[in-house]
Amino acid sequence: MNLGKVSTALITPFTVTGEVDFNQLESVVNHLIDTGTESIVVNGTTAESPVLSQEEKLAVIQAVVEYVNGRVPVLAGTGSNNTAQTIAFTKQVEVLGVDGCMVVAPYYNKPNQRSLVAHFTAIADAAEKPLMLYNIPGRSVINMSAETTAELSQHPSIFWMKEASGDVGQITRVISQSESQFGVYSGDDGLSLPLYAIGSKGIVSVASHIVGREMQEMFRAFDAGNHVLAARYHQLLQPLFDGLFTSPNPTVVKYALSKLHGYSDAVRLPLLTLTDEEKAQFDQLWTTFETNRNNLLQTIED
Numbered sequence: 001m002n003l004g005k006v007s008t009a010l011i012t013p014f015t016v017t018g019e020v021d022f023n024q025l026e027s028v029v030n031h032l033i034d035t036g037t038e039s040i041v042v043n044g045t046t047a048e049s050p051v052l053s054q055e056e057k058l059a060v061i062q063a064v065v066e067y068v069n070g071r072v073p074v075l076a077g078t079g080s081n082n083t084a085q086t087i088a089f090t091k092q093v094e095v096l097g098v099d100g101c102m103v104v105a106p107y108y109n110k111p112n113q114r115s116l117v118a119h120f121t122a123i124a125d126a127a128e129k130p131l132m133l134y135n136i137p138g139r140s141v142i143n144m145s146a147e148t149t150a151e152l153s154q155h156p157s158i159f160w161m162k163e164a165s166g167d168v169g170q171i172t173r174v175i176s177q178s179e180s181q182f183g184v185y186s187g188d189d190g191l192s193l194p195l196y197a198i199g200s201k202g203i204v205s206v207a208s209h210i211v212g213r214e215m216q217e218m219f220r221a222f223d224a225g226n227h228v229l230a231a232r233y234h235q236l237l238q239p240l241f242d243g244l245f246t247s248p249n250p251t252v253v254k255y256a257l258s259k260l261h262g263y264s265d266a267v268r269l270p271l272l273t274l275t276d277e278e279k280a281q282f283d284q285l286w287t288t289f290e291t292n293r294n295n296l297l298q299t300i301e302d
Contacts, residue, residue, distance in 0.1 A: 001073055001099060001100070001130060001159065002038075002073075003038065003039040003073055003075075003160065003183065003185070003201070003202070004037075004038020004039055004072070004202060005038065005196070005201065005202035005203070005216070005219045006036050006037055006038050006202060006203060006205060006208050006212055006215050006216055006219070007037070007038060007039040007040065007041055007075075007185065007202065007203065007204045007205065007208075008032050008037040008039075008040055008041065008204075008205055008206075008208045008209060008212070009041045009044045009045065009046040009047070009204050009205065009206055010028070010029070010032070010040050010041060010042045010044070010046065010047055010064065011028065011046055011047060011048075011209065011250050011253065011254055011257070012025070012047045012048055012049075012052065012060060013025050013028060013254075013263055013264050013266075014264060014266040014267065014268065015264065015266065016264065016266055018266065018268060020052075020056055020059070020060060021264060022063055024263050024264060025060065025063060025064070025067070026063070026067045027263070028209075028257070028263060029064060029067040029068060030067070031261060032208065032209065032212065033068070033071055033072055035208070035212035035213050036208065036212035036213050036215065036216040037072065037208055037212050038072055038073075039072050039073040039074070039075065039099075040064065040068060040072060040073075040074050040075070041074075041075045041076075041077065041102055041132075041162075041204055042060060042061055042064045042074060042075070042076050042077070043057050043060060043061055043076050043077040043078070044077040044102060044134075044204075045077075045136070045139065045249065046206050046249055046250045046253070047060070047077070047250075048250065048267065048268055048271070049077055051268040051269070051270075054089075058092065058093070058096070061074075061076045061093055061096050061098065062096045062097075065096055065097040065098060073099040073100070074097075074098050074099055075098060075099060075100045075101060075102050075132055076093045076096075076098045076100075076101055076102065077101070077102045077103075077104065077134075078090040078093050078101045078102070078103060079102065079103035079104035079105075079106075079123075079134065080104075080106070081106035081107050081108050081109045082106075083106075083119050083122050083123065086103060086123055087122065087123055087126045087127075090103070090123060090126070090127055091126070091128075094127070094128050094129050098129060099129065099130070100129045100130040100131060100132060100159065100160075101127065101129055101130075101131055101132070102131070102132040102133075102134050102162065103120065103123055103131055103132070103133060103134060104134040104136065104139075104140060105133075105134065105135055105136065105137075105140040105142055105143075105144055106119055106140065106142070107139060107140035107141060107142075108140075108141070110141055110142050111142060113144070113145055113147070113148045116142070116144055116148050117148055117151055117152060120133060120152050120155075120158070121152070121155060124152075124155045124157040124158050125157075127157050129157075130157060130158075130159040130160070131157055131158045131159065131160075132159065132160040132161065132162055132185075133149065133152060133158060133160070133161045133162070134161075134162045134164070134187070135149070135161065135162070135163050135164060135165055135187070136162075136164040136165070136187060137164075137165055138164070138166075143165055143167075143170075144165075145170070146170050146171075146173035146174045146177055147173075147177070149161055149163075149174045149177075149178060150173075150174065150177035150178045150179075153178035153179040153182035154179055158182070159181075159182065159183060160182070160183040160184070160185060160201070161174065161178075161182070161183070161184050161185065162185050162186075162187045162204045163184055163185065163186060163187055163195075163200075164186075164187025164188055165187075166188055166191070168191070168194065168195070168198075171184065171186075171191075171195055171198075171200070172198055175198060175199040175200060176199075183201040184199070184200045184201060185200060185201055185202055185203060185204045186200055186202070186203045186204070187203075187204055188241075189203060189205050189206060189207040189237075189241040189244070190238055190241040190242065192205070192215065192218070192219075192234075193218055193219075193222065193230060193231070193233075193234040194234075196219060196222060197222065202219065203215070206244055206245075206249060206250065206253050207237065207240060207241055207244055207253070209253050209256070209257055210240075210253065210256050210257065210260055211237060211240060214233060214236065214237060214293065215233075215237065217233055218230050218233035218234060218237065221233060229300070232296055232299075233296070236289070236292050236293060236296055239285060239288070239289065240285060240286075240289050243281075243282060243285045244256070246278070246281070246282075247274060247278055248271055250267070251265075251267055251271055251272070251273060251274055252274065252278075252282060254266070254267060254273075255273065255274045255278075255279055255282060256282060256286070259279075259282070259283070259286070260286075
């Protein structure tokens, strides 16, 4: 299965009163596919999954599968820090028509590497759809070593890894030591191009909600051998990548979507929407981005 180069970790839109807004959800899905998203990951961190009920998670996943209607692959986050519950939830989700599931490293329990192998192997043994592992030590506390990932890459049901450790050395070892068919995706927008240059398959992105086209242009330039242009796109996008994480994800990207496309910026506690000052900071960042993007496009035309 080809997830493409740009996969988007989908937000969950809420109404002003806090319910899931399914009309906006469908609109965001269509917007993403129209602007370069080649696969969608639903019910991940950016979806605010910790504050969705089990019923809401299932409803959102099913709705996204229906909205996508086979246009791009859909993966659903099903991981937790309870192996048995993860297996049970994965089985519930698989029958909804997803193309695969993403399983995060167990948080809070702090398992060692041997336990991580046992955890993911048990889930993969029970799964009927392909799995994406998700290493994000900034949220889960524990880090999956390159050796652990390489071992797990041999499992026939484990196809991909979303690597958000931020450790380029470790990710290089993951890519070089894992099975050849195993796809490593960056979990950090800012490392999209650097990791692609050393063999990753692409990015599971937050920024693609608003700059999916530009990210695709960056990858296309690299594939065409125009590494100077690819670097220029990376330099253009990097301040925006950084700016989207100046407040807890997904508060900034939701504000960006409200500013640029009219979607709601509502989030659920314990998160809060941006302050007026934080909004002004993003507004200035976006104005600078637009100026620099126009300059780059003019340079390309010339």
